[in-house]
Amino acid sequence: MKKQRLYYTTTLFNEIYLNAHTENKEPYFLKAEKIPFGLAQTLLGSALILLLFPVLYFFYIVFQGARFFIEVFKTDSQELKCGEYFLATAYFASSINERINKYAPRTIWLLNSTIKKADFVIQSDYAISIKQVLKPKDILNSFWDSFLTPFIIWKKFGHYYLLVSLNSFNWYTYFYAASKIPFDSELFFLDHKDRWALLEDKVLVRKKSLIQHGKEAAVTPKNRVVVADGVYCHDMPYKFKTIDTVYCFSEKEYIALTHSIISNTPQKVIIGFDFKTTPVETSAFSVLIIGNQELFANVEEQIIAGLQDKEVVLYVKGHPTQSNVFYQQLLTKYYFHLIKGSEFPMVNMVVSYSSTLALEYESVGVEVLYHTVLSLDKIINIIESRRNEYTAGKGH
Numbered sequence: 022m023k024k025q026r027l028y029y030t031t032t033l034f035n036e037i038y039l040n041a042h043t044e045n046k047e048p049y050f051l052k053a054e055k056i057p058f059g060l061a062q063t064l065l066g067s068a069l070i071l072l073l074f075p076v077l078y079f080f081y082i083v084f085q086g087a088r089f090f091i092e093v094f095k096t097d098s099q100e101l102k103c104g105e106y107f108l109a110t111a112y113f114a115s116s117i118n119e120r121i122n123k124y125a126p127r128t129i130w131l132l133n134s135t136i137k138k139a140d141f142v143i144q145s146d147y148a149i150s151i152k153q154v155l156k157p158k159d160i161l162n163s164f165w166d167s168f169l170t171p172f173i174i175w176k177k178f179g180h181y182y183l184l185v186s187l188n189s190f191n192w193y194t195y196f197y198a199a200s201k202i203p204f205d206s207e208l209f210f211l212d213h214k215d216r217w218a219l220l221e222d223k224v225l226v227r228k229k230s231l232i233q234h235g236k237e238a239a240v241t242p243k244n245r246v247v248v249a250d251g252v253y254c255h256d257m258p259y260k261f262k263t264i265d266t267v268y269c270f271s272e273k274e275y276i277a278l279t280h281s282i283i284s285n286t287p288q289k290v291i292i293g294f295d296f297k298t299t300p301v302e303t304s305a306f307s308v309l310i311i312g313n314q315e316l317f318a319n320v321e322e323q324i325i326a327g328l329q330d331k332e333v334v335l336y337v338k339g340h341p342t343q344s345n346v347f348y349q350q351l352l353t354k355y356y357f358h359l360i361k362g363s364e365f366p367m368v369n370m371v372v373s374y375s376s377t378l379a380l381e382y383e384s385v386g387v388e389v390l391y392h393t394v395l396s397l398d399k400i401i402n403i404i405e406s407r408r409n410e411y412t413a414g415k416g417h
Contacts (some may be wrong), residue, residue: 025166025193026194029193031219032216037214043313063134076315081170082164082167093160095330099149100320101149101202104129105278106209109132110217111136111217111388113141113211116185119169124268129145130147132150132151134191135191135232136150159197161230163194164190166189171186195220197226205228207227208230209223213282214281215238224362228270229266230266231268231278233274236376236379237254238273238274239252241375246280248277253279254280261283262285264285265288267289267290269291270293270294298367299366301336301366305333305368306408307368308335308370308404309335309360309370309382311376311378312339312343314343317374321396325357328401329355331405338360365382365386368387369407370407371389371390372392372404373390373392374392374393375393
Protein backbone atom coordinates (compact mmCIF):
# COMPACT_ATOMS: atom_id res chain seq x y z
CA MET A 22 0.00 0.00 0.00
CA LYS A 23 1.39 3.40 -0.93
CA LYS A 24 2.09 5.68 2.00
CA GLN A 25 -0.57 8.27 1.12
CA ARG A 26 -3.31 5.63 1.12
CA LEU A 27 -2.02 4.28 4.41
CA TYR A 28 -2.09 7.81 5.85
CA TYR A 29 -5.65 8.49 4.71
CA THR A 30 -7.08 5.26 6.04
CA THR A 31 -5.20 5.81 9.33
CA THR A 32 -7.26 8.97 9.84
CA LEU A 33 -10.24 6.69 10.37
CA PHE A 34 -8.95 5.61 13.76
CA ASN A 35 -9.52 9.13 15.07
CA GLU A 36 -12.95 9.36 13.43
CA ILE A 37 -13.99 6.04 14.94
CA TYR A 38 -12.78 7.19 18.36
CA LEU A 39 -14.69 10.48 18.18
CA ASN A 40 -17.79 8.72 16.92
CA ALA A 41 -17.71 6.52 20.02
CA HIS A 42 -16.79 9.24 22.55
CA THR A 43 -19.00 12.16 21.58
CA GLU A 44 -22.70 12.76 21.04
CA ASN A 45 -21.95 13.42 17.38
CA LYS A 46 -22.61 10.21 15.50
CA GLU A 47 -21.22 11.05 12.09
CA PRO A 48 -24.09 11.15 9.57
CA TYR A 49 -22.02 10.04 6.58
CA PHE A 50 -21.20 6.58 7.92
CA LEU A 51 -22.84 3.85 5.89
CA LYS A 52 -24.90 2.23 8.61
CA ALA A 53 -26.56 -1.11 8.05
CA GLU A 54 -29.94 0.25 9.19
CA LYS A 55 -29.82 2.92 6.47
CA ILE A 56 -29.55 0.36 3.69
CA PRO A 57 -33.03 -0.63 2.40
CA PHE A 58 -34.59 -4.09 2.46
CA GLY A 59 -32.09 -5.36 5.03
CA LEU A 60 -29.53 -5.97 2.28
CA ALA A 61 -26.58 -5.45 4.62
CA GLN A 62 -27.84 -8.20 6.92
CA THR A 63 -27.29 -10.98 4.41
CA LEU A 64 -24.27 -12.30 2.60
CA LEU A 65 -25.96 -11.78 -0.78
CA GLY A 66 -27.03 -8.25 0.15
CA SER A 67 -23.56 -7.31 1.33
CA ALA A 68 -22.11 -8.65 -1.91
CA LEU A 69 -24.60 -6.54 -3.91
CA ILE A 70 -23.62 -3.40 -2.01
CA LEU A 71 -19.96 -4.19 -2.48
CA LEU A 72 -20.51 -4.43 -6.25
CA LEU A 73 -22.81 -1.40 -6.56
CA PHE A 74 -20.92 1.14 -4.46
CA PRO A 75 -17.64 0.96 -6.46
CA VAL A 76 -19.54 1.58 -9.72
CA LEU A 77 -21.25 4.71 -8.41
CA TYR A 78 -18.11 5.81 -6.61
CA PHE A 79 -16.05 5.33 -9.78
CA PHE A 80 -18.27 7.74 -11.74
CA TYR A 81 -18.13 10.18 -8.83
CA ILE A 82 -14.34 10.37 -8.74
CA VAL A 83 -14.10 10.37 -12.56
CA PHE A 84 -16.25 13.51 -12.49
CA GLN A 85 -14.11 15.02 -9.73
CA GLY A 86 -10.86 14.12 -11.45
CA ALA A 87 -11.93 15.39 -14.88
CA ARG A 88 -13.18 18.69 -13.51
CA PHE A 89 -10.04 19.15 -11.45
CA PHE A 90 -7.81 18.26 -14.41
CA ILE A 91 -9.48 20.94 -16.55
CA GLU A 92 -9.16 23.55 -13.81
CA VAL A 93 -5.47 22.76 -13.32
CA PHE A 94 -4.88 22.86 -17.08
CA LYS A 95 -6.42 26.36 -17.23
CA THR A 96 -4.40 27.64 -14.23
CA ASP A 97 -0.88 29.06 -14.40
CA SER A 98 1.46 26.76 -12.52
CA GLN A 99 3.76 27.95 -9.74
CA GLU A 100 6.68 26.34 -7.96
CA LEU A 101 6.80 26.43 -4.17
CA LYS A 102 9.96 27.89 -2.63
CA CYS A 103 11.38 27.79 0.89
CA GLY A 104 9.44 29.96 3.30
CA GLU A 105 6.62 30.04 5.83
CA TYR A 106 3.36 28.43 4.79
CA PHE A 107 -0.10 28.32 6.32
CA LEU A 108 -2.06 25.23 5.33
CA ALA A 109 -5.60 26.42 4.62
CA THR A 110 -7.29 23.03 4.39
CA ALA A 111 -10.90 24.11 5.09
CA TYR A 112 -13.00 27.17 5.93
CA PHE A 113 -12.87 28.71 9.41
CA ALA A 114 -14.26 31.71 11.30
CA SER A 115 -13.04 35.29 10.94
CA SER A 116 -11.86 35.32 14.57
CA ILE A 117 -9.47 32.46 13.71
CA ASN A 118 -8.42 34.36 10.58
CA GLU A 119 -7.32 37.22 12.86
CA ARG A 120 -5.36 34.78 15.03
CA ILE A 121 -3.44 33.49 11.99
CA ASN A 122 -2.60 37.01 10.85
CA LYS A 123 -1.35 37.89 14.32
CA TYR A 124 0.92 34.88 14.89
CA ALA A 125 1.82 33.94 11.31
CA PRO A 126 1.70 37.26 9.42
CA ARG A 127 4.34 36.48 6.77
CA THR A 128 3.03 33.12 5.69
CA ILE A 129 2.10 32.04 2.20
CA TRP A 130 -1.38 30.52 2.32
CA LEU A 131 -1.67 27.18 0.50
CA LEU A 132 -5.38 27.13 -0.35
CA ASN A 133 -7.34 23.94 -0.76
CA SER A 134 -9.28 23.65 -4.01
CA THR A 135 -12.56 24.50 -2.23
CA ILE A 136 -11.24 27.76 -0.71
CA LYS A 137 -11.34 31.21 -2.30
CA LYS A 138 -8.75 33.82 -1.38
CA ALA A 139 -11.41 36.56 -1.38
CA ASP A 140 -13.18 34.90 1.58
CA PHE A 141 -10.28 35.64 3.95
CA VAL A 142 -8.08 38.53 5.04
CA ILE A 143 -4.52 37.45 4.29
CA GLN A 144 -1.89 39.58 6.01
CA SER A 145 0.86 38.75 3.55
CA ASP A 146 -1.60 39.11 0.63
CA TYR A 147 0.07 36.06 -0.84
CA ALA A 148 -1.87 32.86 -1.42
CA ILE A 149 -1.38 29.92 -3.76
CA SER A 150 -4.08 27.47 -4.74
CA ILE A 151 -3.12 23.82 -4.92
CA LYS A 152 -4.38 24.03 -8.52
CA GLN A 153 -1.30 26.14 -9.28
CA VAL A 154 1.01 23.56 -7.73
CA LEU A 155 -0.26 20.20 -8.92
CA LYS A 156 0.86 18.44 -12.07
CA PRO A 157 -1.30 16.16 -14.26
CA LYS A 158 0.54 13.17 -12.78
CA ASP A 159 -0.57 14.24 -9.27
CA ILE A 160 -4.21 14.31 -10.34
CA LEU A 161 -3.96 10.88 -11.93
CA ASN A 162 -2.31 9.55 -8.76
CA SER A 163 -5.06 11.13 -6.65
CA PHE A 164 -7.68 9.50 -8.85
CA TRP A 165 -6.05 6.08 -8.50
CA ASP A 166 -5.59 6.47 -4.76
CA SER A 167 -9.24 7.51 -4.39
CA PHE A 168 -10.42 4.57 -6.46
CA LEU A 169 -8.59 2.09 -4.23
CA THR A 170 -9.53 3.76 -0.94
CA PRO A 171 -13.04 2.27 -0.46
CA PHE A 172 -11.69 -1.24 -1.00
CA ILE A 173 -9.00 -0.64 1.64
CA ILE A 174 -11.57 0.80 4.07
CA TRP A 175 -13.95 -2.11 3.50
CA LYS A 176 -11.18 -4.62 4.16
CA LYS A 177 -9.83 -2.89 7.29
CA PHE A 178 -12.96 -1.37 8.84
CA GLY A 179 -16.04 -2.84 7.15
CA HIS A 180 -18.87 -1.31 5.11
CA TYR A 181 -19.99 1.02 7.95
CA TYR A 182 -17.26 3.54 7.04
CA LEU A 183 -17.36 3.33 3.24
CA LEU A 184 -18.69 6.85 2.67
CA VAL A 185 -15.54 8.29 4.23
CA SER A 186 -14.02 7.52 0.81
CA LEU A 187 -15.93 10.49 -0.63
CA ASN A 188 -13.47 12.87 1.05
CA SER A 189 -10.41 11.08 -0.25
CA PHE A 190 -9.83 12.82 -3.61
CA ASN A 191 -9.74 16.26 -1.98
CA TRP A 192 -7.39 14.91 0.70
CA TYR A 193 -4.99 13.27 -1.76
CA THR A 194 -4.75 16.34 -4.03
CA TYR A 195 -3.93 18.52 -1.03
CA PHE A 196 -1.39 15.99 0.23
CA TYR A 197 0.43 15.94 -3.11
CA ALA A 198 0.46 19.76 -3.20
CA ALA A 199 1.68 20.17 0.41
CA SER A 200 4.38 17.56 -0.19
CA LYS A 201 5.94 19.95 -2.73
CA ILE A 202 6.79 22.47 0.00
CA PRO A 203 10.62 22.47 0.32
CA PHE A 204 12.02 20.85 3.46
CA ASP A 205 13.71 24.05 4.75
CA SER A 206 10.32 25.67 5.40
CA GLU A 207 7.99 26.24 8.33
CA LEU A 208 4.35 25.18 8.39
CA PHE A 209 1.54 26.78 10.39
CA PHE A 210 -1.84 25.07 10.69
CA LEU A 211 -5.00 24.86 12.80
CA ASP A 212 -6.31 21.32 12.52
CA HIS A 213 -6.49 19.27 15.72
CA LYS A 214 -7.70 15.72 15.32
CA ASP A 215 -9.32 15.30 11.91
CA ARG A 216 -8.00 13.89 8.63
CA TRP A 217 -6.16 17.12 7.86
CA ALA A 218 -4.17 16.91 11.10
CA LEU A 219 -2.65 13.59 10.09
CA LEU A 220 -1.80 15.01 6.66
CA GLU A 221 -0.01 17.94 8.27
CA ASP A 222 1.87 15.62 10.59
CA LYS A 223 3.18 13.63 7.60
CA VAL A 224 4.40 16.51 5.42
CA LEU A 225 8.20 16.68 5.71
CA VAL A 226 9.51 20.15 6.61
CA ARG A 227 12.03 21.47 9.11
CA LYS A 228 9.60 23.21 11.50
CA LYS A 229 5.88 22.98 12.30
CA SER A 230 3.68 25.23 14.43
CA LEU A 231 0.13 24.49 15.55
CA ILE A 232 -2.14 27.47 16.28
CA GLN A 233 -4.91 26.31 18.59
CA HIS A 234 -8.36 26.94 17.13
CA GLY A 235 -10.65 25.06 19.52
CA LYS A 236 -10.59 24.07 23.18
CA GLU A 237 -9.33 20.65 24.18
CA ALA A 238 -9.77 20.80 27.97
CA ALA A 239 -13.30 19.71 28.86
CA VAL A 240 -15.35 20.96 31.80
CA THR A 241 -16.63 17.48 32.58
CA PRO A 242 -14.95 14.07 32.69
CA LYS A 243 -17.70 12.53 30.52
CA ASN A 244 -16.03 10.46 27.79
CA ARG A 245 -12.67 12.00 28.69
CA VAL A 246 -9.51 10.89 30.46
CA VAL A 247 -8.08 12.71 33.48
CA VAL A 248 -4.60 14.10 32.80
CA ALA A 249 -4.26 16.57 35.70
CA ASP A 250 -6.36 18.20 38.40
CA GLY A 251 -9.35 19.68 36.62
CA VAL A 252 -8.09 18.85 33.12
CA TYR A 253 -10.04 16.33 31.08
CA CYS A 254 -9.50 15.57 27.41
CA HIS A 255 -9.87 12.98 24.70
CA ASP A 256 -7.12 10.42 24.23
CA MET A 257 -6.86 10.32 20.45
CA PRO A 258 -5.52 7.12 18.86
CA TYR A 259 -3.40 9.13 16.41
CA LYS A 260 -1.52 12.13 17.78
CA PHE A 261 0.81 14.71 16.24
CA LYS A 262 4.43 13.55 16.40
CA THR A 263 6.20 16.39 14.59
CA ILE A 264 4.98 19.62 16.26
CA ASP A 265 7.76 22.04 17.25
CA THR A 266 5.66 24.92 18.65
CA VAL A 267 2.06 25.18 19.80
CA TYR A 268 0.33 28.54 20.18
CA CYS A 269 -2.24 27.73 22.87
CA PHE A 270 -4.89 29.57 24.85
CA SER A 271 -3.62 28.78 28.34
CA GLU A 272 -1.44 26.50 30.45
CA LYS A 273 -4.46 24.29 31.07
CA GLU A 274 -5.10 24.01 27.34
CA TYR A 275 -1.44 23.17 26.72
CA ILE A 276 -1.73 20.26 29.17
CA ALA A 277 -4.84 19.04 27.38
CA LEU A 278 -3.30 19.43 23.92
CA THR A 279 -0.16 17.49 24.83
CA HIS A 280 -2.22 14.62 26.23
CA SER A 281 -5.02 14.59 23.68
CA ILE A 282 -3.60 15.31 20.24
CA ILE A 283 0.19 15.79 20.59
CA SER A 284 2.54 12.96 21.55
CA ASN A 285 5.78 14.93 21.81
CA THR A 286 6.55 17.99 23.98
CA PRO A 287 6.59 21.08 21.77
CA GLN A 288 7.55 24.57 22.81
CA LYS A 289 4.51 26.48 24.07
CA VAL A 290 3.46 30.04 23.43
CA ILE A 291 0.51 31.15 25.59
CA ILE A 292 -1.58 33.50 23.45
CA GLY A 293 -4.72 33.94 25.56
CA PHE A 294 -7.98 34.68 23.79
CA ASP A 295 -7.70 38.33 22.70
CA PHE A 296 -11.48 38.32 22.67
CA LYS A 297 -13.45 41.40 21.57
CA THR A 298 -17.16 41.79 22.28
CA THR A 299 -19.75 44.15 20.81
CA PRO A 300 -22.23 46.14 22.97
CA VAL A 301 -25.88 45.05 23.10
CA GLU A 302 -28.70 47.48 22.39
CA THR A 303 -30.57 46.81 25.60
CA SER A 304 -30.31 47.57 29.31
CA ALA A 305 -32.27 44.44 30.20
CA PHE A 306 -30.67 41.21 31.42
CA SER A 307 -29.26 39.40 28.38
CA VAL A 308 -28.33 35.77 27.71
CA LEU A 309 -26.45 34.24 24.80
CA ILE A 310 -26.82 30.60 23.74
CA ILE A 311 -23.75 29.31 21.91
CA GLY A 312 -25.08 26.75 19.48
CA ASN A 313 -23.89 23.56 17.88
CA GLN A 314 -27.00 22.16 16.23
CA GLU A 315 -25.29 19.03 14.92
CA LEU A 316 -24.67 17.92 18.50
CA PHE A 317 -27.26 19.67 20.66
CA ALA A 318 -30.24 20.79 18.54
CA ASN A 319 -32.86 19.32 20.91
CA VAL A 320 -31.20 20.71 24.04
CA GLU A 321 -30.83 24.15 22.51
CA GLU A 322 -34.49 24.28 21.51
CA GLN A 323 -35.51 23.28 25.04
CA ILE A 324 -33.38 26.09 26.52
CA ILE A 325 -34.77 28.65 24.06
CA ALA A 326 -38.31 27.54 24.86
CA GLY A 327 -37.62 27.58 28.61
CA LEU A 328 -36.41 31.20 28.51
CA GLN A 329 -39.31 32.63 26.50
CA ASP A 330 -41.22 33.98 29.53
CA LYS A 331 -38.28 34.75 31.83
CA GLU A 332 -37.89 38.47 31.06
CA VAL A 333 -34.48 38.14 29.46
CA VAL A 334 -33.22 39.33 26.10
CA LEU A 335 -32.11 36.16 24.34
CA TYR A 336 -29.37 35.87 21.72
CA VAL A 337 -28.38 32.75 19.79
CA LYS A 338 -25.14 32.28 17.87
CA GLY A 339 -24.68 29.12 15.79
CA HIS A 340 -21.44 27.30 15.10
CA PRO A 341 -19.49 29.16 12.35
CA THR A 342 -19.11 26.05 10.17
CA GLN A 343 -22.82 25.13 10.32
CA SER A 344 -25.92 26.46 8.57
CA ASN A 345 -28.32 28.76 10.43
CA VAL A 346 -31.38 27.11 8.84
CA PHE A 347 -32.23 25.29 12.07
CA TYR A 348 -32.28 28.55 14.07
CA GLN A 349 -34.21 30.38 11.35
CA GLN A 350 -36.88 27.68 11.67
CA LEU A 351 -36.92 28.16 15.45
CA LEU A 352 -37.56 31.88 14.90
CA THR A 353 -40.99 30.97 13.56
CA LYS A 354 -41.86 29.51 17.00
CA TYR A 355 -39.76 31.49 19.50
CA TYR A 356 -38.48 35.01 20.00
CA PHE A 357 -34.72 35.59 20.10
CA HIS A 358 -32.00 37.47 18.25
CA LEU A 359 -30.00 35.33 15.83
CA ILE A 360 -26.39 36.55 15.67
CA LYS A 361 -24.61 36.13 12.36
CA GLY A 362 -21.06 36.80 11.25
CA SER A 363 -18.28 37.78 13.65
CA GLU A 364 -20.29 39.72 16.24
CA PHE A 365 -20.01 38.64 19.88
CA PRO A 366 -22.57 40.51 22.00
CA MET A 367 -21.48 41.53 25.50
CA VAL A 368 -24.26 39.75 27.39
CA ASN A 369 -24.78 39.15 31.10
CA MET A 370 -24.68 35.35 30.86
CA VAL A 371 -23.85 32.59 28.38
CA VAL A 372 -25.27 29.09 28.01
CA SER A 373 -23.06 26.71 26.05
CA TYR A 374 -21.57 23.30 25.52
CA SER A 375 -17.82 22.89 26.10
CA SER A 376 -16.81 25.34 23.37
CA THR A 377 -13.91 27.67 22.64
CA LEU A 378 -16.28 30.63 22.45
CA ALA A 379 -17.49 29.85 25.97
CA LEU A 380 -13.88 30.03 27.19
CA GLU A 381 -13.48 33.36 25.42
CA TYR A 382 -16.53 34.77 27.19
CA GLU A 383 -15.18 33.51 30.52
CA SER A 384 -11.90 35.30 29.72
CA VAL A 385 -13.75 38.67 29.79
CA GLY A 386 -15.62 37.88 33.00
CA VAL A 387 -18.97 36.61 31.68
CA GLU A 388 -20.51 33.72 33.63
CA VAL A 389 -21.03 30.59 31.50
CA LEU A 390 -23.48 27.79 32.27
CA TYR A 391 -22.71 24.50 30.53
CA HIS A 392 -25.77 22.51 29.52
CA THR A 393 -23.50 19.46 29.23
CA VAL A 394 -22.98 19.71 33.01
CA LEU A 395 -26.16 21.29 34.43
CA SER A 396 -29.78 20.23 33.96
CA LEU A 397 -32.20 22.47 32.07
CA ASP A 398 -34.12 23.27 35.26
CA LYS A 399 -30.88 24.23 37.04
CA ILE A 400 -29.87 26.53 34.17
CA ILE A 401 -33.26 28.28 34.13
CA ASN A 402 -33.20 28.74 37.92
CA ILE A 403 -29.69 30.24 37.89
CA ILE A 404 -30.58 32.63 35.06
CA GLU A 405 -33.71 33.77 36.93
CA SER A 406 -31.66 34.32 40.10
CA ARG A 407 -28.98 36.33 38.24
CA ARG A 408 -31.65 38.37 36.46
CA ASN A 409 -33.32 39.24 39.77
CA GLU A 410 -29.95 40.29 41.25
CA TYR A 411 -29.25 42.39 38.12
CA THR A 412 -32.67 44.06 38.22
CA ALA A 413 -32.38 44.80 41.95
CA GLY A 414 -28.94 46.31 41.40
CA LYS A 415 -30.33 48.69 38.80
CA GLY A 416 -33.02 49.82 41.21
CA HIS A 417 -35.95 48.38 39.24
